[in-house]
Amino acid sequence: MTTPHLRLVPASEPAPFYAAAEKIYPREISGRFSRLRRAAVILLLGLFYGVAWLQWDGHQALLFDLPARKFHIFSLTLWPQDFLYLTLLLIIAALSLFFFTALAGRLWCGYACPQTVWTELFVWIEQWTEGKRTRRMKLDRGPWTAEKLLRKTVKQLLWVALAAWTGFTFVGYFTPIRSLGSGLATLSLGTWSTFWIFLYGLATYGNAGFLREQVCKYMCPYARFQSAMFDKDTLIISYDEARGEPRGARRRGTVARTAGLGDCIDCTLCVQVCPTGIDIRHGLQYECIACGACIDACDEVMDKMGSARGLIRYTTEHALHAKSTHVVRPRMLVYAALLLVASGVLTYSLLTRTPLILDVIRDRNALYREVRGERIENAYSLKVINLDDKPHAYRLAVSGMPGLELTSPVEPIAVPPGSVSTVAARIAAPAADSGGVHKISLTLTALDASGISVHEKSRFIGPSP
Amino acid sequence: MSSSAPQPLDPERRRWAVDVGLVLWPSFLASCAASLLFFAAVDPALLRDAGPRLFADLDREAGYALGFLFFWAVGALASALSVYLIRTERSRPRAAGSRPP
Numbered sequence: 163m164t165t166p167h168l169r170l171v172p173a174s175e176p177a178p179f180y181a182a183a184e185k186i187y188p189r190e191i192s193g194r195f196s197r198l199r200r201a202a203v204i205l206l207l208g209l210f211y212g213v214a215w216l217q218w219d220g221h222q223a224l225l226f227d228l229p230a231r232k233f234h235i236f237s238l239t240l241w242p243q244d245f246l247y248l249t250l251l252l253i254i255a256a257l258s259l260f261f262f263t264a265l266a267g268r269l270w271c272g273y274a275c276p277q278t279v280w281t282e283l284f285v286w287i288e289q290w291t292e293g294k295r296t297r298r299m300k301l302d303r304g305p306w307t308a309e310k311l312l313r314k315t316v317k318q319l320l321w322v323a324l325a326a327w328t329g330f331t332f333v334g335y336f337t338p339i340r341s342l343g344s345g346l347a348t349l350s351l352g353t354w355s356t357f358w359i360f361l362y363g364l365a366t367y368g369n370a371g372f373l374r375e376q377v378c379k380y381m382c383p384y385a386r387f388q389s390a391m392f393d394k395d396t397l398i399i400s401y402d403e404a405r406g407e408p409r410g411a412r413r414r415g416t417v418a419r420t421a422g423l424g425d426c427i428d429c430t431l432c433v434q435v436c437p438t439g440i441d442i443r444h445g446l447q448y449e450c451i452a453c454g455a456c457i458d459a460c461d462e463v464m465d466k467m468g469s470a471r472g473l474i475r476y477t478t479e480h481a482l483h484a485k486s487t488h489v490v491r492p493r494m495l496v497y498a499a500l501l502l503v504a505s506g507v508l509t510y511s512l513l514t515r516t517p518l519i520l521d522v523i524r525d526r527n528a529l530y531r532e533v534r535g536e537r538i539e540n541a542y543s544l545k546v547i548n549l550d551d552k553p554h555a556y557r558l559a560v561s562g563m564p565g566l567e568l569t570s571p572v573e574p575i576a577v578p579p580g581s582v583s584t585v586a587a588r589i590a591a592p593a594a595d596s597g598g599v600h601k602i603s604l605t606l607t608a609l610d611a612s613g614i615s616v617h618e619k620s621r622f623i624g625p626s627p
Numbered sequence: 628m629s630s631s632a633p634q635p636l637d638p639e640r641r642r643w644a645v646d647v648g649l650v651l652w653p654s655f656l657a658s659c660a661a662s663l664l665f666f667a668a669v670d671p672a673l674l675r676d677a678g679p680r681l682f683a684d685l686d687r688e689a690g691y692a693l694g695f696l697f698f699w700a701v702g703a704l705a706s707a708l709s710v711y712l713i714r715t716e717r718s719r720p721r722a723a724g725s726r727p728p
Binding site: 358381 | 645648652656663667668670686687688689691692
Protein backbone atom coordinates (compact mmCIF):
# COMPACT_ATOMS: atom_id res chain seq x y z
CA MET A 163 0.00 0.00 0.00
CA THR A 164 1.29 3.43 -0.87
CA THR A 165 0.71 6.60 1.08
CA PRO A 166 -1.75 8.76 -0.80
CA HIS A 167 -0.18 11.94 -2.08
CA LEU A 168 -1.73 15.18 -1.05
CA ARG A 169 -2.67 17.07 -4.14
CA LEU A 170 -4.89 20.07 -4.50
CA VAL A 171 -7.36 19.67 -7.31
CA PRO A 172 -10.16 21.86 -8.51
CA ALA A 173 -13.46 20.47 -7.24
CA SER A 174 -14.78 20.10 -10.73
CA GLU A 175 -12.04 17.78 -11.92
CA PRO A 176 -13.52 14.32 -12.33
CA ALA A 177 -11.68 11.50 -10.62
CA PRO A 178 -9.85 9.38 -13.19
CA PHE A 179 -11.03 6.21 -11.42
CA TYR A 180 -14.48 6.95 -12.73
CA ALA A 181 -13.31 8.14 -16.11
CA ALA A 182 -15.79 7.34 -18.82
CA ALA A 183 -15.42 3.86 -20.27
CA GLU A 184 -14.86 4.15 -23.99
CA LYS A 185 -16.61 1.57 -26.09
CA ILE A 186 -14.07 -0.88 -27.47
CA TYR A 187 -14.32 -2.08 -31.04
CA PRO A 188 -12.03 -5.09 -31.19
CA ARG A 189 -10.58 -5.50 -34.68
CA GLU A 190 -11.02 -8.88 -36.32
CA ILE A 191 -7.87 -10.94 -36.56
CA SER A 192 -6.69 -14.25 -37.88
CA GLY A 193 -3.68 -16.23 -36.79
CA ARG A 194 -2.50 -19.09 -34.62
CA PHE A 195 -3.97 -17.92 -31.34
CA SER A 196 -7.27 -16.71 -32.72
CA ARG A 197 -7.68 -20.10 -34.42
CA LEU A 198 -6.98 -21.75 -31.09
CA ARG A 199 -9.52 -19.53 -29.36
CA ARG A 200 -12.11 -20.19 -32.06
CA ALA A 201 -11.54 -23.94 -31.58
CA ALA A 202 -11.94 -23.53 -27.82
CA VAL A 203 -15.17 -21.56 -28.26
CA ILE A 204 -16.67 -24.16 -30.60
CA LEU A 205 -15.59 -27.06 -28.37
CA LEU A 206 -16.73 -25.56 -25.06
CA LEU A 207 -20.01 -24.09 -26.29
CA GLY A 208 -20.68 -27.26 -28.29
CA LEU A 209 -20.29 -29.23 -25.08
CA PHE A 210 -22.46 -26.79 -23.12
CA TYR A 211 -25.36 -26.73 -25.58
CA GLY A 212 -25.01 -30.40 -26.58
CA VAL A 213 -24.35 -32.42 -23.42
CA ALA A 214 -27.61 -31.21 -21.87
CA TRP A 215 -29.50 -33.33 -24.42
CA LEU A 216 -27.40 -36.47 -24.00
CA GLN A 217 -29.24 -39.46 -22.52
CA TRP A 218 -27.56 -42.19 -20.49
CA ASP A 219 -29.15 -45.34 -19.17
CA GLY A 220 -32.66 -43.91 -19.37
CA HIS A 221 -31.93 -40.55 -17.80
CA GLN A 222 -30.22 -37.29 -18.73
CA ALA A 223 -26.47 -37.97 -18.76
CA LEU A 224 -25.49 -34.85 -16.82
CA LEU A 225 -28.23 -33.54 -14.57
CA PHE A 226 -27.93 -31.75 -11.25
CA ASP A 227 -31.53 -32.53 -10.45
CA LEU A 228 -32.29 -29.94 -7.79
CA PRO A 229 -36.05 -30.64 -7.54
CA ALA A 230 -35.28 -34.32 -6.83
CA ARG A 231 -32.06 -33.54 -4.89
CA LYS A 232 -29.82 -35.95 -6.79
CA PHE A 233 -26.98 -35.50 -9.25
CA HIS A 234 -26.67 -37.75 -12.30
CA ILE A 235 -23.17 -37.86 -13.75
CA PHE A 236 -23.40 -40.57 -16.40
CA SER A 237 -23.70 -43.86 -14.49
CA LEU A 238 -22.95 -42.24 -11.15
CA THR A 239 -25.78 -40.90 -8.99
CA LEU A 240 -24.84 -38.58 -6.13
CA TRP A 241 -27.07 -37.47 -3.26
CA PRO A 242 -26.75 -34.59 -0.81
CA GLN A 243 -24.95 -37.08 1.47
CA ASP A 244 -22.17 -37.18 -1.12
CA PHE A 245 -21.36 -33.50 -0.68
CA LEU A 246 -17.73 -34.44 0.00
CA TYR A 247 -17.22 -35.26 -3.69
CA LEU A 248 -18.46 -31.87 -4.80
CA THR A 249 -16.16 -30.19 -2.29
CA LEU A 250 -13.21 -32.23 -3.55
CA LEU A 251 -14.11 -31.41 -7.13
CA LEU A 252 -14.16 -27.68 -6.36
CA ILE A 253 -10.79 -27.95 -4.58
CA ILE A 254 -9.34 -29.77 -7.60
CA ALA A 255 -10.73 -27.10 -9.93
CA ALA A 256 -9.14 -24.34 -7.84
CA LEU A 257 -5.79 -26.15 -7.65
CA SER A 258 -5.78 -26.77 -11.42
CA LEU A 259 -6.38 -23.07 -11.94
CA PHE A 260 -3.41 -22.27 -9.68
CA PHE A 261 -1.22 -24.86 -11.42
CA PHE A 262 -1.96 -23.74 -14.98
CA THR A 263 -1.80 -20.07 -14.05
CA ALA A 264 1.65 -20.47 -12.52
CA LEU A 265 2.76 -22.49 -15.55
CA ALA A 266 1.30 -20.58 -18.46
CA GLY A 267 -0.35 -17.42 -17.15
CA ARG A 268 -3.95 -16.62 -17.83
CA LEU A 269 -4.83 -19.59 -20.05
CA TRP A 270 -8.21 -19.71 -18.32
CA CYS A 271 -9.03 -16.09 -19.15
CA GLY A 272 -7.93 -16.26 -22.76
CA TYR A 273 -9.51 -19.52 -23.81
CA ALA A 274 -11.84 -21.14 -21.30
CA CYS A 275 -13.58 -18.51 -19.18
CA PRO A 276 -17.32 -18.37 -19.99
CA GLN A 277 -16.99 -14.59 -20.15
CA THR A 278 -14.42 -14.85 -22.97
CA VAL A 279 -16.21 -17.66 -24.75
CA TRP A 280 -19.64 -16.04 -24.84
CA THR A 281 -18.23 -12.60 -25.61
CA GLU A 282 -16.47 -14.15 -28.60
CA LEU A 283 -19.77 -15.61 -29.81
CA PHE A 284 -21.58 -12.30 -29.34
CA VAL A 285 -18.81 -10.47 -31.20
CA TRP A 286 -19.10 -12.93 -34.10
CA ILE A 287 -22.80 -12.03 -34.36
CA GLU A 288 -21.90 -8.36 -34.18
CA GLN A 289 -19.34 -8.72 -36.95
CA TRP A 290 -21.79 -10.68 -39.06
CA THR A 291 -24.58 -8.10 -38.72
CA GLU A 292 -22.64 -4.83 -38.46
CA GLY A 293 -19.46 -5.58 -40.35
CA LYS A 294 -15.81 -5.12 -39.51
CA ARG A 295 -14.33 -2.73 -36.98
CA THR A 296 -14.19 0.41 -39.12
CA ARG A 297 -17.71 -0.18 -40.43
CA ARG A 298 -19.05 -0.69 -36.93
CA MET A 299 -17.46 2.57 -35.75
CA LYS A 300 -18.85 4.41 -38.76
CA LEU A 301 -22.28 2.88 -38.22
CA ASP A 302 -22.32 3.98 -34.56
CA ARG A 303 -21.24 7.52 -35.44
CA GLY A 304 -23.66 7.86 -38.33
CA PRO A 305 -27.32 8.89 -38.28
CA TRP A 306 -30.18 6.42 -37.83
CA THR A 307 -30.77 5.23 -41.36
CA ALA A 308 -33.01 2.34 -42.38
CA GLU A 309 -29.90 0.21 -42.85
CA LYS A 310 -28.54 1.01 -39.39
CA LEU A 311 -31.93 0.22 -37.86
CA LEU A 312 -32.07 -3.07 -39.73
CA ARG A 313 -28.54 -4.12 -38.81
CA LYS A 314 -28.95 -3.17 -35.14
CA THR A 315 -32.35 -4.89 -34.92
CA VAL A 316 -31.07 -8.12 -36.43
CA LYS A 317 -28.09 -8.05 -34.07
CA GLN A 318 -30.28 -7.50 -31.02
CA LEU A 319 -32.73 -10.21 -32.09
CA LEU A 320 -29.93 -12.73 -32.55
CA TRP A 321 -28.35 -11.72 -29.24
CA VAL A 322 -31.64 -12.04 -27.36
CA ALA A 323 -32.39 -15.41 -28.97
CA LEU A 324 -28.93 -16.72 -28.14
CA ALA A 325 -29.15 -15.42 -24.56
CA ALA A 326 -32.57 -17.01 -24.11
CA TRP A 327 -31.32 -20.33 -25.48
CA THR A 328 -28.33 -20.13 -23.13
CA GLY A 329 -30.61 -19.50 -20.15
CA PHE A 330 -32.80 -22.41 -21.19
CA THR A 331 -29.83 -24.76 -21.56
CA PHE A 332 -28.38 -23.65 -18.24
CA VAL A 333 -31.63 -24.35 -16.39
CA GLY A 334 -31.74 -27.66 -18.31
CA TYR A 335 -28.76 -28.87 -16.26
CA PHE A 336 -30.78 -28.44 -13.06
CA THR A 337 -34.26 -29.50 -14.17
CA PRO A 338 -34.65 -32.30 -16.76
CA ILE A 339 -34.19 -30.47 -20.07
CA ARG A 340 -36.65 -32.60 -22.06
CA SER A 341 -39.56 -31.87 -19.74
CA LEU A 342 -38.39 -28.25 -19.69
CA GLY A 343 -38.49 -28.29 -23.49
CA SER A 344 -42.00 -29.67 -23.64
CA GLY A 345 -43.03 -27.17 -20.98
CA LEU A 346 -41.67 -24.41 -23.19
CA ALA A 347 -43.40 -25.81 -26.28
CA THR A 348 -46.77 -25.92 -24.54
CA LEU A 349 -46.12 -22.66 -22.67
CA SER A 350 -46.59 -24.37 -19.32
CA LEU A 351 -43.21 -23.72 -17.69
CA GLY A 352 -43.11 -23.40 -13.92
CA THR A 353 -42.75 -19.95 -12.39
CA TRP A 354 -39.30 -20.57 -11.02
CA SER A 355 -37.95 -22.25 -14.17
CA THR A 356 -39.10 -19.20 -16.12
CA PHE A 357 -37.52 -16.92 -13.56
CA TRP A 358 -34.11 -18.67 -13.75
CA ILE A 359 -34.16 -18.89 -17.56
CA PHE A 360 -34.89 -15.18 -17.69
CA LEU A 361 -32.25 -14.29 -15.10
CA TYR A 362 -29.52 -16.37 -16.71
CA GLY A 363 -30.47 -15.16 -20.17
CA LEU A 364 -30.29 -11.58 -18.95
CA ALA A 365 -26.90 -12.23 -17.36
CA THR A 366 -25.60 -13.71 -20.63
CA TYR A 367 -26.88 -10.78 -22.66
CA GLY A 368 -25.55 -8.24 -20.19
CA ASN A 369 -22.14 -9.83 -19.68
CA ALA A 370 -21.35 -10.94 -23.23
CA GLY A 371 -23.19 -8.29 -25.24
CA PHE A 372 -22.99 -5.19 -23.11
CA LEU A 373 -20.34 -5.34 -20.36
CA ARG A 374 -17.73 -7.55 -22.07
CA GLU A 375 -14.18 -6.57 -21.07
CA GLN A 376 -15.55 -4.53 -18.15
CA VAL A 377 -16.40 -7.81 -16.43
CA CYS A 378 -12.72 -8.75 -16.55
CA LYS A 379 -11.55 -5.29 -15.56
CA TYR A 380 -14.00 -4.39 -12.81
CA MET A 381 -15.87 -7.49 -11.71
CA CYS A 382 -13.51 -10.44 -11.82
CA PRO A 383 -11.76 -11.22 -8.52
CA TYR A 384 -9.46 -13.72 -10.24
CA ALA A 385 -7.98 -10.97 -12.41
CA ARG A 386 -6.89 -9.18 -9.26
CA PHE A 387 -5.31 -12.05 -7.36
CA GLN A 388 -3.86 -14.09 -10.21
CA SER A 389 -0.60 -12.16 -9.88
CA ALA A 390 -0.11 -14.03 -6.59
CA MET A 391 0.45 -17.18 -8.68
CA PHE A 392 2.78 -15.48 -11.13
CA ASP A 393 6.53 -15.52 -10.88
CA LYS A 394 9.36 -14.71 -13.25
CA ASP A 395 9.07 -18.12 -14.93
CA THR A 396 5.37 -17.84 -15.74
CA LEU A 397 4.43 -17.59 -19.40
CA ILE A 398 3.18 -14.10 -20.16
CA ILE A 399 2.39 -12.23 -23.33
CA SER A 400 4.97 -9.54 -23.64
CA TYR A 401 6.29 -6.94 -26.01
CA ASP A 402 10.03 -7.23 -26.54
CA GLU A 403 10.98 -3.68 -25.69
CA ALA A 404 14.67 -4.15 -26.35
CA ARG A 405 13.91 -5.28 -29.88
CA GLY A 406 11.01 -2.96 -30.66
CA GLU A 407 12.22 0.41 -29.43
CA PRO A 408 12.60 3.11 -30.58
CA ARG A 409 9.37 2.53 -32.43
CA GLY A 410 8.32 4.48 -35.46
CA ALA A 411 6.93 4.40 -39.00
CA ARG A 412 9.30 3.62 -41.84
CA ARG A 413 9.29 2.73 -45.53
CA ARG A 414 9.09 -0.90 -46.44
CA GLY A 415 12.57 -2.31 -46.93
CA THR A 416 14.22 0.12 -44.51
CA VAL A 417 16.81 -1.63 -42.40
CA ALA A 418 15.64 -0.69 -38.95
CA ARG A 419 19.01 -0.54 -37.23
CA THR A 420 20.65 1.69 -39.83
CA ALA A 421 17.67 4.08 -39.58
CA GLY A 422 18.11 4.13 -35.81
CA LEU A 423 14.79 2.38 -35.24
CA GLY A 424 13.59 -0.75 -33.45
CA ASP A 425 11.33 -3.36 -35.04
CA CYS A 426 8.04 -1.81 -33.87
CA ILE A 427 6.54 0.21 -36.72
CA ASP A 428 3.95 1.70 -34.38
CA CYS A 429 1.03 0.54 -36.53
CA THR A 430 -1.11 0.17 -33.33
CA LEU A 431 -2.72 -2.98 -34.69
CA CYS A 432 -1.91 -4.71 -31.39
CA VAL A 433 -4.04 -2.09 -29.62
CA GLN A 434 -6.88 -2.29 -32.15
CA VAL A 435 -7.30 -6.05 -31.84
CA CYS A 436 -7.19 -6.06 -28.04
CA PRO A 437 -10.57 -7.03 -26.60
CA THR A 438 -9.80 -5.13 -23.38
CA GLY A 439 -8.38 -2.12 -25.21
CA ILE A 440 -4.92 -2.02 -23.65
CA ASP A 441 -1.54 -1.35 -25.20
CA ILE A 442 0.62 -4.41 -24.53
CA ARG A 443 3.70 -2.28 -25.18
CA HIS A 444 3.18 -0.64 -21.78
CA GLY A 445 4.12 -3.93 -20.14
CA LEU A 446 2.17 -6.53 -18.18
CA GLN A 447 -1.23 -5.19 -17.11
CA TYR A 448 -3.92 -6.90 -15.08
CA GLU A 449 -6.45 -6.08 -17.81
CA CYS A 450 -4.61 -8.43 -20.19
CA ILE A 451 -6.62 -11.65 -20.50
CA ALA A 452 -3.80 -13.34 -22.47
CA CYS A 453 -5.92 -14.06 -25.52
CA GLY A 454 -2.97 -13.69 -27.87
CA ALA A 455 -4.76 -11.44 -30.38
CA CYS A 456 -1.89 -8.92 -30.29
CA ILE A 457 0.61 -11.70 -31.04
CA ASP A 458 -1.35 -12.70 -34.14
CA ALA A 459 -1.61 -9.05 -35.27
CA CYS A 460 2.05 -8.33 -34.72
CA ASP A 461 3.24 -11.56 -36.35
CA GLU A 462 1.29 -10.66 -39.45
CA VAL A 463 2.92 -7.22 -39.57
CA MET A 464 6.39 -8.65 -38.95
CA ASP A 465 5.83 -11.08 -41.84
CA LYS A 466 4.90 -8.16 -44.12
CA MET A 467 7.91 -6.14 -42.98
CA GLY A 468 10.23 -9.09 -43.47
CA SER A 469 11.24 -9.14 -39.81
CA ALA A 470 11.29 -12.15 -37.54
CA ARG A 471 8.05 -12.99 -35.74
CA GLY A 472 7.76 -12.67 -32.00
CA LEU A 473 8.13 -8.96 -31.29
CA ILE A 474 5.07 -9.64 -29.14
CA ARG A 475 5.18 -13.23 -27.93
CA TYR A 476 4.59 -15.73 -25.19
CA THR A 477 7.65 -15.49 -23.04
CA THR A 478 8.71 -15.25 -19.41
CA GLU A 479 10.18 -12.38 -17.48
CA HIS A 480 13.38 -14.39 -17.06
CA ALA A 481 13.62 -15.04 -20.81
CA LEU A 482 13.08 -11.36 -21.55
CA HIS A 483 16.05 -10.52 -19.35
CA ALA A 484 18.17 -13.20 -21.04
CA LYS A 485 18.04 -15.55 -18.07
CA SER A 486 17.00 -19.17 -18.26
CA THR A 487 13.40 -20.17 -17.57
CA HIS A 488 12.65 -23.02 -15.18
CA VAL A 489 9.46 -24.98 -15.70
CA VAL A 490 10.12 -27.19 -12.69
CA ARG A 491 10.35 -24.99 -9.61
CA PRO A 492 9.16 -25.27 -5.99
CA ARG A 493 5.87 -23.49 -6.66
CA MET A 494 5.01 -25.88 -9.49
CA LEU A 495 5.96 -28.90 -7.41
CA VAL A 496 3.77 -27.76 -4.51
CA TYR A 497 0.75 -27.09 -6.75
CA ALA A 498 1.28 -30.37 -8.58
CA ALA A 499 1.61 -32.35 -5.34
CA LEU A 500 -1.56 -30.83 -3.88
CA LEU A 501 -3.39 -31.47 -7.14
CA LEU A 502 -2.26 -35.10 -7.20
CA VAL A 503 -3.28 -35.67 -3.58
CA ALA A 504 -6.75 -34.15 -4.10
CA SER A 505 -7.32 -36.07 -7.35
CA GLY A 506 -6.08 -39.26 -5.71
CA VAL A 507 -8.44 -38.87 -2.75
CA LEU A 508 -11.37 -38.19 -5.09
CA THR A 509 -10.61 -41.16 -7.34
CA TYR A 510 -10.04 -43.51 -4.43
CA SER A 511 -13.17 -42.47 -2.58
CA LEU A 512 -15.29 -42.70 -5.75
CA LEU A 513 -13.93 -46.16 -6.56
CA THR A 514 -14.51 -47.45 -3.04
CA ARG A 515 -17.82 -45.66 -2.57
CA THR A 516 -20.54 -47.89 -1.11
CA PRO A 517 -23.96 -46.68 -2.23
CA LEU A 518 -25.46 -47.42 1.19
CA ILE A 519 -25.62 -45.54 4.48
CA LEU A 520 -26.74 -47.00 7.80
CA ASP A 521 -27.55 -44.75 10.76
CA VAL A 522 -28.17 -46.43 14.09
CA ILE A 523 -29.92 -44.58 16.91
CA ARG A 524 -30.63 -46.30 20.23
CA ASP A 525 -34.18 -46.13 21.48
CA ARG A 526 -34.32 -43.22 23.91
CA ASN A 527 -37.37 -44.37 25.87
CA ALA A 528 -36.05 -47.50 27.54
CA LEU A 529 -32.49 -48.60 28.23
CA TYR A 530 -33.41 -52.27 27.98
CA ARG A 531 -36.29 -54.70 28.34
CA GLU A 532 -36.33 -58.09 30.02
CA VAL A 533 -37.89 -60.90 28.05
CA ARG A 534 -39.20 -63.81 30.17
CA GLY A 535 -36.49 -63.16 32.73
CA GLU A 536 -33.82 -64.85 30.63
CA ARG A 537 -33.04 -62.44 27.80
CA ILE A 538 -32.31 -58.72 27.61
CA GLU A 539 -33.56 -56.81 24.62
CA ASN A 540 -32.50 -53.37 23.27
CA ALA A 541 -34.44 -51.36 20.71
CA TYR A 542 -32.87 -49.29 17.92
CA SER A 543 -34.08 -47.07 15.18
CA LEU A 544 -32.26 -47.68 11.89
CA LYS A 545 -32.09 -45.31 8.97
CA VAL A 546 -31.18 -47.17 5.78
CA ILE A 547 -30.29 -44.91 2.87
CA ASN A 548 -30.00 -46.55 -0.53
CA LEU A 549 -27.70 -44.30 -2.59
CA ASP A 550 -27.79 -46.56 -5.62
CA ASP A 551 -30.02 -45.91 -8.61
CA LYS A 552 -31.47 -49.45 -8.29
CA PRO A 553 -33.73 -50.87 -5.56
CA HIS A 554 -32.03 -53.20 -3.10
CA ALA A 555 -32.95 -55.61 -0.33
CA TYR A 556 -30.59 -55.75 2.65
CA ARG A 557 -30.05 -58.26 5.43
CA LEU A 558 -29.07 -57.02 8.89
CA ALA A 559 -26.62 -58.93 11.06
CA VAL A 560 -25.29 -58.18 14.55
CA SER A 561 -22.09 -59.17 16.34
CA GLY A 562 -19.80 -58.16 19.19
CA MET A 563 -21.21 -60.11 22.20
CA PRO A 564 -21.66 -63.77 23.01
CA GLY A 565 -25.18 -64.94 22.25
CA LEU A 566 -26.22 -61.66 20.58
CA GLU A 567 -29.21 -62.15 18.28
CA LEU A 568 -31.35 -60.08 16.01
CA THR A 569 -35.01 -60.41 17.06
CA SER A 570 -36.34 -58.19 14.32
CA PRO A 571 -36.35 -57.41 11.47
CA VAL A 572 -35.80 -60.92 10.19
CA GLU A 573 -37.15 -60.14 6.75
CA PRO A 574 -34.79 -58.39 4.33
CA ILE A 575 -35.13 -54.60 4.34
CA ALA A 576 -36.23 -53.37 0.90
CA VAL A 577 -35.35 -49.79 -0.02
CA PRO A 578 -36.21 -48.09 -3.32
CA PRO A 579 -33.41 -46.24 -5.18
CA GLY A 580 -32.39 -42.98 -3.58
CA SER A 581 -34.69 -43.44 -0.63
CA VAL A 582 -34.49 -43.59 3.12
CA SER A 583 -36.22 -46.34 5.10
CA THR A 584 -36.65 -46.09 8.84
CA VAL A 585 -36.68 -49.50 10.46
CA ALA A 586 -37.23 -50.44 14.09
CA ALA A 587 -34.77 -53.11 15.17
CA ARG A 588 -34.68 -55.24 18.30
CA ILE A 589 -31.55 -57.03 19.42
CA ALA A 590 -31.40 -59.52 22.29
CA ALA A 591 -28.70 -61.28 24.36
CA PRO A 592 -28.80 -63.82 27.20
CA ALA A 593 -29.40 -62.03 30.53
CA ALA A 594 -26.41 -63.76 32.14
CA ASP A 595 -23.96 -62.21 29.65
CA SER A 596 -25.45 -58.78 29.20
CA GLY A 597 -24.70 -56.78 32.35
CA GLY A 598 -23.33 -53.29 31.74
CA VAL A 599 -22.56 -51.56 28.45
CA HIS A 600 -21.27 -53.50 25.45
CA LYS A 601 -19.94 -52.35 22.11
CA ILE A 602 -21.70 -54.08 19.27
CA SER A 603 -21.53 -53.90 15.51
CA LEU A 604 -24.39 -53.92 13.00
CA THR A 605 -23.74 -55.06 9.45
CA LEU A 606 -26.07 -54.38 6.57
CA THR A 607 -25.45 -56.34 3.37
CA ALA A 608 -27.27 -56.17 0.05
CA LEU A 609 -28.69 -59.56 -0.92
CA ASP A 610 -29.06 -58.77 -4.61
CA ALA A 611 -25.69 -57.18 -5.36
CA SER A 612 -22.16 -58.06 -4.38
CA GLY A 613 -19.87 -55.71 -2.52
CA ILE A 614 -22.55 -53.47 -0.98
CA SER A 615 -22.08 -53.77 2.76
CA VAL A 616 -21.65 -51.33 5.64
CA HIS A 617 -20.76 -51.69 9.32
CA GLU A 618 -22.01 -49.39 12.02
CA LYS A 619 -21.09 -49.38 15.70
CA SER A 620 -23.56 -49.01 18.54
CA ARG A 621 -24.03 -49.97 22.18
CA PHE A 622 -25.97 -52.74 23.89
CA ILE A 623 -27.02 -51.97 27.45
CA GLY A 624 -27.99 -54.48 30.10
CA PRO A 625 -28.77 -54.22 33.84
CA SER A 626 -25.91 -52.84 35.97
CA PRO A 627 -23.87 -55.79 37.24
CA MET B 628 -27.24 0.53 -24.65
CA SER B 629 -24.59 -0.10 -27.18
CA SER B 630 -26.83 0.70 -30.11
CA SER B 631 -26.43 4.46 -29.81
CA ALA B 632 -23.34 6.42 -30.72
CA PRO B 633 -20.59 5.92 -28.12
CA GLN B 634 -21.64 8.41 -25.49
CA PRO B 635 -19.42 8.19 -22.43
CA LEU B 636 -21.35 8.23 -19.17
CA ASP B 637 -20.82 11.34 -17.10
CA PRO B 638 -18.65 10.64 -14.03
CA GLU B 639 -21.46 11.03 -11.49
CA ARG B 640 -23.71 8.52 -13.22
CA ARG B 641 -20.80 6.21 -13.78
CA ARG B 642 -19.85 6.34 -10.11
CA TRP B 643 -23.43 5.40 -9.30
CA ALA B 644 -23.27 2.50 -11.73
CA VAL B 645 -19.98 1.33 -10.21
CA ASP B 646 -21.50 1.47 -6.71
CA VAL B 647 -24.53 -0.57 -7.78
CA GLY B 648 -22.14 -3.11 -9.30
CA LEU B 649 -20.04 -3.20 -6.13
CA VAL B 650 -23.17 -3.94 -4.11
CA LEU B 651 -24.83 -6.50 -6.35
CA TRP B 652 -21.92 -8.45 -7.77
CA PRO B 653 -19.92 -9.63 -4.72
CA SER B 654 -23.17 -10.40 -2.89
CA PHE B 655 -24.27 -12.48 -5.89
CA LEU B 656 -21.06 -14.53 -5.71
CA ALA B 657 -21.39 -14.92 -1.95
CA SER B 658 -25.01 -15.97 -2.37
CA CYS B 659 -24.02 -18.70 -4.85
CA ALA B 660 -21.55 -20.11 -2.33
CA ALA B 661 -23.96 -19.78 0.59
CA SER B 662 -26.83 -21.45 -1.30
CA LEU B 663 -24.57 -24.31 -2.33
CA LEU B 664 -23.43 -24.97 1.24
CA PHE B 665 -26.83 -24.39 2.85
CA PHE B 666 -28.90 -26.49 0.49
CA ALA B 667 -26.37 -29.31 0.46
CA ALA B 668 -27.18 -29.73 4.13
CA VAL B 669 -30.81 -28.60 4.24
CA ASP B 670 -33.60 -29.88 2.03
CA PRO B 671 -35.81 -26.87 1.26
CA ALA B 672 -38.84 -29.16 1.53
CA LEU B 673 -38.05 -29.42 5.24
CA LEU B 674 -38.53 -25.67 5.66
CA ARG B 675 -42.24 -26.39 5.49
CA ASP B 676 -41.98 -28.28 8.76
CA ALA B 677 -39.94 -25.50 10.32
CA GLY B 678 -42.41 -22.72 9.70
CA PRO B 679 -45.79 -24.05 8.58
CA ARG B 680 -47.35 -20.64 8.49
CA LEU B 681 -44.52 -18.97 6.61
CA PHE B 682 -43.64 -21.75 4.17
CA ALA B 683 -46.98 -23.51 3.80
CA ASP B 684 -47.05 -23.79 0.02
CA LEU B 685 -43.33 -23.98 -0.53
CA ASP B 686 -42.10 -26.56 -3.01
CA ARG B 687 -38.42 -27.32 -3.47
CA GLU B 688 -37.89 -25.08 -6.50
CA ALA B 689 -39.43 -22.13 -4.71
CA GLY B 690 -37.34 -22.97 -1.64
CA TYR B 691 -34.10 -22.87 -3.61
CA ALA B 692 -35.02 -19.63 -5.34
CA LEU B 693 -36.17 -17.86 -2.18
CA GLY B 694 -33.11 -19.08 -0.31
CA PHE B 695 -30.83 -17.79 -3.03
CA LEU B 696 -32.60 -14.42 -3.14
CA PHE B 697 -32.49 -14.20 0.65
CA PHE B 698 -28.74 -14.80 0.77
CA TRP B 699 -28.29 -12.30 -2.05
CA ALA B 700 -30.29 -9.68 -0.18
CA VAL B 701 -28.29 -10.17 3.03
CA GLY B 702 -25.03 -10.02 1.08
CA ALA B 703 -26.18 -6.91 -0.77
CA LEU B 704 -27.00 -5.22 2.51
CA ALA B 705 -23.48 -5.92 3.79
CA SER B 706 -21.89 -4.72 0.53
CA ALA B 707 -24.06 -1.61 0.52
CA LEU B 708 -22.95 -0.72 4.04
CA SER B 709 -19.29 -1.25 3.07
CA VAL B 710 -19.64 0.95 -0.01
CA TYR B 711 -21.47 3.60 2.00
CA LEU B 712 -18.81 3.63 4.72
CA ILE B 713 -15.99 3.88 2.16
CA ARG B 714 -17.70 6.64 0.18
CA THR B 715 -18.46 8.74 3.25
CA GLU B 716 -15.01 8.35 4.79
CA ARG B 717 -13.56 11.81 5.41
CA SER B 718 -9.91 10.83 4.92
CA ARG B 719 -10.55 9.57 1.41
CA PRO B 720 -12.31 12.33 -0.50
CA ARG B 721 -13.77 10.89 -3.62
CA ALA B 722 -12.57 13.61 -5.99
CA ALA B 723 -8.93 13.44 -4.85
CA GLY B 724 -7.87 12.50 -8.33
CA SER B 725 -5.91 9.48 -7.24
CA ARG B 726 -6.75 5.86 -7.65
CA PRO B 727 -7.48 3.99 -4.47
CA PRO B 728 -4.30 2.27 -3.28
